[in-house]
Amino acid sequence: xxxxxxxxxxxxxxxxxxxxxxxxxxxxxxxxxxxxxxxxxxxxxxxxxxxxxxxxxxxxxxxxxxxxxxxxxxxxxxxxxxxxxxxxxxxxxxxxxxxxxxxxxxxxxxxxxxxxxxxxxxxxxxxxxxxxxxxxxxxxxxxxxxxxxxxxxxxxxxxxxxxxxxxxxxxxxxxxxxxxxxxxxxxxxxxxxxxxxxxxxxxxxxxxxxxxxxxxxxxxxxxxxxxxxxxxxxxxxxxxxxxxxxxxxxxxxxxxxxxxxxxxxxxxxxxxxxxxxxxxxxxxxxxxxxxxxxxxxxxxxxxxxxxxxxxxxxxxxxxxxxxxxxxxxxxxxxxxxxxxxxxxxxxxxxxxxxxxxxxxxxxxxxxxxxxxxxxxxxxxxxxxxxxxxxxxxxxxxxxxxxxxxxxxxxxxxxxxxxxxxxxxxxxxxxxxxxxxxxxxxxxxxxxxxxxxxxxxxxxxxxxxxxxxxxxxxxxxxxxxxxxxxxxxxxxxxxxxxxxxxxxxxxxxxxxxxxxxxxxxxxxxxxxxxxxxxxxxxxxxxxxxxxxxxxxxxxxxxxxxxxxxxxxxxxxxxxxxxxxxxxxxxxxxxxxxxxxxxxxxxxxxxxxxxxxxxxxxxxxxxxxxxxxxxxxxxxx
Amino acid sequence: xxxxxxxxxxxxxxxxxxxxxxxxxxxxxxxxxxxxxxxxxxxxxxxxxxxxxxxxxxxxxxxxxxxxxxxxxxxxxxxxxxxxxxxxxxxxxxxxxxxxxxxxxxxxxxxxxxxxxxxxxxxxxxxxxxxxxxxxxxxxx
Numbered sequence: 001x002x003x004x005x006x007x008x009x010x011x012x013x014x015x016x017x018x019x020x021x022x023x024x025x026x027x028x029x030x031x032x033x034x035x036x037x038x039x040x041x042x043x044x045x046x047x048x049x050x051x052x053x054x055x056x057x058x059x060x061x062x063x064x065x066x067x068x069x070x071x072x073x074x075x076x077x078x079x080x081x082x083x084x085x086x087x088x089x090x091x092x093x094x095x096x097x098x099x100x101x102x103x104x105x106x107x108x109x110x111x112x113x114x115x116x117x118x119x120x121x122x123x124x125x126x127x128x129x130x131x132x133x134x135x136x137x138x139x140x141x142x143x144x145x146x147x148x149x150x151x152x153x154x155x156x157x158x159x160x161x162x163x164x165x166x167x168x169x170x171x172x173x174x175x176x177x178x179x180x181x182x183x184x185x186x187x188x189x190x191x192x193x194x195x196x197x198x199x200x201x202x203x204x205x206x207x208x209x210x211x212x213x214x215x216x217x218x219x220x221x222x223x224x225x226x227x228x229x230x231x232x233x234x235x236x237x238x239x240x241x242x243x244x245x246x247x248x249x250x251x252x253x254x255x256x257x258x259x260x261x262x263x264x265x266x267x268x269x270x271x272x273x274x275x276x277x278x279x280x281x282x283x284x285x286x287x288x289x290x291x292x293x294x295x296x297x298x299x300x301x302x303x304x305x306x307x308x309x310x311x312x313x314x315x316x317x318x319x320x321x322x323x324x325x326x327x328x329x330x331x332x333x334x335x336x337x338x339x340x341x342x343x344x345x346x347x348x349x350x351x352x353x354x355x356x357x358x359x360x361x362x363x364x365x366x367x368x369x370x371x372x373x374x375x376x377x378x379x380x381x382x383x384x385x386x387x388x389x390x391x392x393x394x395x396x397x398x399x400x401x402x403x404x405x406x407x408x409x410x411x412x413x414x415x416x417x418x419x420x421x422x423x424x425x426x427x428x429x430x431x432x433x434x435x436x437x438x439x440x441x442x443x444x445x446x447x448x449x450x451x452x453x454x455x456x457x458x459x460x461x462x463x464x465x466x467x468x469x470x471x472x473x474x475x476x477x478x479x480x481x482x483x484x485x486x487x488x489x490x491x492x493x494x495x496x497x498x499x500x501x502x503x504x505x506x507x508x509x510x511x512x513x514x515x516x517x518x519x520x521x522x523x524x525x526x527x528x529x530x531x532x533x534x535x536x537x538x539x540x541x542x543x544x545x546x547x548x549x550x551x552x553x554x555x556x557x558x559x560x561x562x563x564x565x566x567x568x569x570x571x572x573x574x575x576x577x578x579x580x581x582x583x584x585x586x587x588x589x590x591x592x593x594x595x596x597x598x599x600x601x602x603x604x605x606x607x608x609x610x611x612x613x614x615x616x617x618x619x620x621x622x623x624x625x626x627x628x629x630x631x632x633x634x635x
Numbered sequence: 636x637x638x639x640x641x642x643x644x645x646x647x648x649x650x651x652x653x654x655x656x657x658x659x660x661x662x663x664x665x666x667x668x669x670x671x672x673x674x675x676x677x678x679x680x681x682x683x684x685x686x687x688x689x690x691x692x693x694x695x696x697x698x699x700x701x702x703x704x705x706x707x708x709x710x711x712x713x714x715x716x717x718x719x720x721x722x723x724x725x726x727x728x729x730x731x732x733x734x735x736x737x738x739x740x741x742x743x744x745x746x747x748x749x750x751x752x753x754x755x756x757x758x759x760x761x762x763x764x765x766x767x768x769x770x771x772x773x774x775x776x
Contacts, residue, residue, distance in 0.1 A: 342638030342639055342641075343642055350646075353646055353649065354649060357649055361654065361657045364657070365657050369665070383672075384671070384672035385669050385672060386670050387669060388670055390668045391665060395661065513726055513727055564730075592727035593727060601727050
């Protein structure tokens with residue numbers, strides 16, 4: 001019965017969200033009270049419906065109800081219960097439910113935390129959000145129903161959750177990412193509502209800013225966690241692959257970063273009003289486009305969702321409706337002229353303009369590289385190509401460099417005109433000294449300096465120096481000064497740490513593939529590595545060969561296990577890497593093939609500063625979350 | 636010039652420079668990093684030199700995987716059920732590499748008609764079929 005209840009709740013959700021999608025707007029436009037509905041109550045009912053519907057799917061997973069097709073495809077009686085729980089969003093159908101749930105959570109938070117001066121404005125945001133949720137719900141029910149039954153004879157056991165998803169990072173990575181994606185619905189709805197009611201730029205930017213910041217924070221966390229998961233779970237030590245599915249998250253991230261920076265200028269100086277509206281639309285659109293690219297299967301990706309062209313067409317329809325609809329409103333609307341104070345080339349406004357320009361062009365170039373194989377295939381009648389990772393690296397580097405240089409001076413700029421650029425001297429001095437210290441540390445740690453890493457390391461120092469501005473306020477007020485800009489300090493220093501991590505790990509990593517039998521020893525970097533023994537182990541739903549490895553240097557000895565697992569329900573092989581984490585480097589070993597009796601191949605890597613990448617991302621997420629909450633309190 | 640006009644001019648110049656640089660970067664990066672895909676049949680008449688990176692793929696033939704136990708050299712054959720292609724690779728194969736499974740490799744075509752792979756692409760789902768390979772098989776049916 002439970003799946004049917006979930007299904008019915010979803011249908012009721014569909015009907016109510018449809019009503020919510022147009023009734024409040026109708027009552028505003030007809031100025032007719034009869035259509036007015038209590039939107040807060042409706043929002044709560046919608047939330048309750050989708051939440052219970054989601055719970056009923058969770059319940060089907062927990063009790064191993066394999067008559068539900070989705071459960072039978074993604075679970076198994078031997079799966080530990082916490083993975084059964086997480087398997088709910090292990091594939092397409094369930095993650096859609098989670099997505100709608102997340103959208104609804106954002107909507108409720110917006111309605112209760114952001115007090116808009118005009119009731120009609122809140123009504124419009126509610127209506128537009130309901131339209132988005134309605135279309136997602138319709139999509140779920142028509143093409144991806146998670147409650148579909150296999151009747152009359154249900155399978156005795158399920159096919160199991162994809163083994164590489166049976167992992168702690170996986171249980172939280174998708175929800176965070178979906179919260180990030182779906183959060184962009186709020187700035188979109190606000191932007192459309194702002195056009196409909198001709199709201200002042202300052203006013204709507206203030207409403208939109210916290211929600212953009214929070215979505216961006218969730219996106220950051222989701223992407224960072226995905227990268228960390230790929231690093232240790234896929235077994236080969238890479239942390240970013242420029243896979244379409246990664247780009248699909250990276251592009252909306254870039255646009256959301258651009259958007260909240262542009263909104264700062266919009267709120268403070270009434271500038272970039274129309275630009276911020278367009279950016280809100282496109283940030284939301286790229287989050288939908290990412291879904292389309294990944295779920296329709298038209299791009300080759302490591303993420304293999306059950307692919308279905310029909311779904312692709314449907315998502316494209318949703319995307320087209322909202323983008324064309326909102327752009328139509330944009331082009332037909334007479335925008336009220338905001339009063340704008342002029343700004344000079346040296347102003348903070350122009351700084352934000354450059355920041356947005358660089359971020360948007362970067363996003364467009366990455367998006368172009370991601371979908372270029374499709375364009376090429378269409379233009380050449382089916383010839384297939386792929387765009388390699390170097391393409392994205394060539395594009396990213398100059399833009400990241402320019403953005404970083406700008407980021408270093410950004411916090412010194414003033415609105416209108418920056419009177420003096422004397423700070424450049426101190427900034428250069430500070431960043432050069434920091435650069436020297438870091439090079440010294442790197443030399444002590446690794447006995448080596450690589451020219452190739454100098455640019456990124458210097459960039460990181462430049463950003464840190466420009467953010468902390470130690471010499472600017474050399475008195476007791478310095479802490480007050482920092483406290484006032486705590487959020488931006490966290491986020492920008494986080495970016496510097498990330499840049500430093502990327503720079504060092506790219507230049508200093510070493511790796512080697514080799515063949516060993518138990519008892520073998522070899523030298524690698526400053527480590528002596530011993531393949532001690534190999535044994536058979538048994539897990540709840542897998543059996544494995546585990547190799548015991550010892551890493552030894554002058555200071556410490558650490559032992560790790562790397563495994564080759566065979567998951568019994570599916571017979572799928574996975575590699576579990578053995579990782580020793582030290583403050584400045586990771587020692588990483590993964591098991592390859594069994595070549596003969598006890599002869600195995602291994603891949604061993606030393607990855608300096610790799611953790612700093614995720615530490616930086618965490619700080620960015622923390623900073624933008626802090627800024628988001630501060631903004632909510634102030635409004 | 637009035638300040639608002641001047642401000643627009645600055646913005647316009649910035650946008651122009653940014654787009655020009657980006658376009659140039661995109662075009663040059665793309666022309667160097669675009670890897671064409673060839674099926675074993677197409678590769679027979681392909682005019683590809685030994686240094687151009689291309690991709691090839693198909694189904695891994697049964698009993699065609701030969702692993703050297705001293706080095707990490709491995710040889711296998713992929714097929715599109717019309718023609719075969721011999722592939723050489725040095726390194727550890729991904730977990731999902733198996734006989735009768737679809738595979739895509741990246742590397743160079745050698746003069747003797749064999750393929751030297753520098754990368755064997757893996758997907759993390761055993762039911763997954765690279766679209767290029769899926770297309771080859773569907774065309775045959």
